[in-house]
Amino acid sequence: MARRPTIALYWCAGCGGCEESVFDLAETLLDVYRQTRIVFWPAALDARYTDVEALADGEIDATFINGAIRLDHHLDMVRLLRKKSKCLIAHGACAGLGGVIGLGNLHTAGQLLDCAYRQAPSIAAPKGPLPGRNGGAEASDPALPELLPATLPLDRVVPVEASIPGCPPTADIMAQVFEGIIAGHLPAKGTVYAHRKALCHGCPRLDTRPERIEISRFQRLHETLWDPAVCFLPQGLICLGPVTRGGCDARCIQANMPCRGCFGPTERMDDFGAGAISLIAGLMADGSEADGRALIESIPDPTGLFYRYSLAASVLGKGRSS
Amino acid sequence: MTEFDPTIVALLCNWCAYDGADAAGRSRLAIPHQIREVRVMCSGQVDPSTVLKAFAAGADGVLVLGCRPGDCHYRTGNREALKRMRLLQAVMAATPIHSQRLRTDWISAGEGDRYRRMACDFVLEIQALGPVNPKGRH
Numbered sequence A: 001m002a003r004r005p006t007i008a009l010y011w012c013a014g015c016g017g018c019e020e021s022v023f024d025l026a027e028t029l030l031d032v033y034r035q036t037r038i039v040f041w042p043a044a045l046d047a048r049y050t051d052v053e054a055l056a057d058g059e060i061d062a063t064f065i066n067g068a069i070r071l072d073h074h075l076d077m078v079r080l081l082r083k084k085s086k087c088l089i090a091h092g093a094c095a096g097l098g099g100v101i102g103l104g105n106l107h108t109a110g111q112l113l114d115c116a117y118r119q120a121p122s123i124a125a126p127k128g129p130l131p132g133r134n135g136g137a138e139a140s141d142p143a144l145p146e147l148l149p150a151t152l153p154l155d156r157v158v159p160v161e162a163s164i165p166g167c168p169p170t171a172d173i174m175a176q177v178f179e180g181i182i183a184g185h186l187p188a189k190g191t192v193y194a195h196r197k198a199l200c201h202g203c204p205r206l207d208t209r210p211e212r213i214e215i216s217r218f219q220r221l222h223e224t225l226w227d228p229a230v231c232f233l234p235q236g237l238i239c240l241g242p243v244t245r246g247g248c249d250a251r252c253i254q255a256n257m258p259c260r261g262c263f264g265p266t267e268r269m270d271d272f273g274a275g276a277i278s279l280i281a282g283l284m285a286d287g288s289e290a291d292g293r294a295l296i297e298s299i300p301d302p303t304g305l306f307y308r309y310s311l312a313a314s315v316l317g318k319g320r321s322s
Numbered sequence B: 001m002t003e004f005d006p007t008i009v010a011l012l013c014n015w016c017a018y019d020g021a022d023a024a025g026r027s028r029l030a031i032p033h034q035i036r037e038v039r040v041m042c043s044g045q046v047d048p049s050t051v052l053k054a055f056a057a058g059a060d061g062v063l064v065l066g067c068r069p070g071d072c073h074y075r076t077g078n079r080e081a082l083k084r085m086r087l088l089q090a091v092m093a094a095t096p097i098h099s100q101r102l103r104t105d106w107i108s109a110g111e112g113d114r115y116r117r118m119a120c121d122f123v124l125e126i127q128a129l130g131p132v133n134p135k136g137r138h
Helices: A017-022 A029-035 A049-053 A072-084 A094-096 A100-106 A109-119 A171-183 A272-283 A289-297 A302-305 B018-026 B048-056 B077-092 B112-128
Strands: A006-011 A037-040 A061-068 A070-071 A085-091 A149-151 A162-164 B008-013 B035-040 B062-066 B100-106
Touching: A006 A017, A017 A061, A017 A171, A017 B035, A037 A061, A049 A072, A061 A072, A061 A094, A070 A072, A072 A085, A072 A149, A072 A289, A094 A100, A094 A162, A100 A302, A109 A149, A149 A272, A149 B077, A149 B100, A162 A171, A162 B018, A162 B100, A272 A302, A272 B048, A272 B077, A289 B008, A289 B077, A289 B112, B008 B018, B008 B048, B008 B112, B018 B035, B018 B062, B018 B112, B035 B112, B048 B062, B048 B077
Parallel strands: A006 A037, A006 A061, A061 A085, A085 A162, B008 B035, B008 B062, B062 B100
Antiparallel strands: A070 A149
């Protein structure tokens, strides 16, 4: 029997959806478990930090990191795992581009802590200690990890070999990644487990996209009854499929929801939001000065829309000095 | 503390704005040294990612200058530029790089004095805003 590859999985700042993308393998997960040696996976197995420390450098073949880097503790973990791994894979949109967590970069770390620990109406002790290196001397009073000044995508902290886009990635993609590793092929540097071209190319509604689209009013989903068989854009609904990497099986489109860009930019783009802005601005109808402004103002939260998954990877979200 | 000396990138269209800047030069008008002029064929060629690249490279402000409305050499380039830059500004408004750091305007060929005024005003405005990253470079 071929050597079983050694694997580790770790969860940084994320919602757990990427962990779910592994459990979504269902029965296939049992095959993966039998054909690999999983040495560290806090969400599923009992292994400790010290177990990872005890491994030889480069002993792990592939480590999957999901979630963005938001705490000092995450820095320690991913640096340790980097040292112990031949190949590091950014698993999901948060590890790859900062994800939804990256929208926190619109505020300082201090503002975020204040909102969560001081201003929230459910806080009973508004003068309690904030997380940080301020634990007591007793083991029962440990220090809580400190919030970094900004959310960071994984590759801003350690070199990364490959990335799996998606919020979360599909189980099919996860199965394909594990299959390759089990067959003894670690991903080449720069591998992205998705299509090279945009989602539009594989969209089930592609044939209904007109040659020329002119939007004179942006519609919002909750105000509209839209045709589930026709491309979203000519209906005035913002869909980011033309600038988003394909490979997701058009999950949202099939559920009659427009694309929000979780698979990140296509191969030829550098900044996802910039591409999305260019796309949508290009579809806006010409009109008077006032019409143009009103049209832009009809897009609620444009920052959160165009940079929903990629703000921390953009110059616009590289954190603010407090 | 010395006065903040910003870096400003001005993207000038080949047909009008660059000519306007040239006219300023021919008239011996003093243009602030903080302005780095870059000639592009058309303001409509300026993509949001070009603007963000300038900020990533250390610019504190970006000027996008094209032909006056209706005068675009390629007919609609300046109109397209305005739409893109306005949408980009709407996105920037919530971010640490505020939308005031990006300005789109029009200069026709020969309007050297208008170019000088615009450049001076923008330098003052960016000086008032301070550097993009106060802890980083300054």
